[in-house]
Amino acid sequence: MKRLALALLLLSGAAYADDAPFDPVAHYQVTTSTSEASSTTMLSGTNALRVVCTAACWIATSVSSGATVATAPTYLPAGQVGWLRKNPATEVFVRVIGASGTLEITEANR
Numbered sequence: 001m002k003r004l005a006l007a008l009l010l011l012s013g014a015a016y017a018d019d020a021p022f023d024p025v026a027h028y029q030v031t032t033s034t035s036e037a038s039s040t041t042m043l044s045g046t047n048a049l050r051v052v053c054t055a056a057c058w059i060a061t062s063v064s065s066g067a068t069v070a071t072a073p074t075y076l077p078a079g080q081v082g083w084l085r086k087n088p089a090t091e092v093f094v095r096v097i098g099a100s101g102t103l104e105i106t107e108a109n110r
Contacts, residue, residue, distance in 0.1 A: 022048055022108035028092075032057075033100040036093060044088035046107040051082045053094065055101030060093045061086060 025046050030039050042049070051059060058073040061084055076082050078101070086107075094103045 022050070022110055024050075024106050024108050026107040028105040028107075030092065030094055030103040030105065031100065032094055032096050032103070036095045038094070039092040039103075039105055042086060042088075042090045042092070042105075043107055046109050047086060048108045048110075049084040049086050049090070049092065050106040050108055051076060051084060051092070051103060052080065053078060053096070053101050053103045055099055056097045057101060057103065058095045058097070059084075059103065061090050062093065 026043055028039050028042075030037050049061070053059075053076055056078045057076050059076055059082075060073045073095075074082070074084075092103070092105055
């Protein structure tokens with residue numbers, strides 16, 4: 001019975017072996033009030049963004065400098081971590097709901 005339990009434990013771990021963690025590459029902060037703010041243009045070699053905001057907010061990503069949060073926004077509750085895929089030269093736009101807040105953005109790679 002112990003061998004069966006050990007075998008099941010080893011097999012279940014192997015199923016997640018290629019679930020590699022993301023390595024942080026760069027970090028940005030965007031502080032905003034109820035008006036919209038945007039980040040600087042992101043690095044071209046990364047493929048994911050980890051975002052978390054101190055207040056509930058709407059966020060959007062775009063490679064166009066003329067984009068706004070009105071372009072396909074995503075709701076992010078306060079304090080909740082979100083992951084976004086990104087393209088080269090992505091810019092992040094944020095609009096905080098209610099009070100002001102700070103959006104923490106971390107670029108990452110596998």
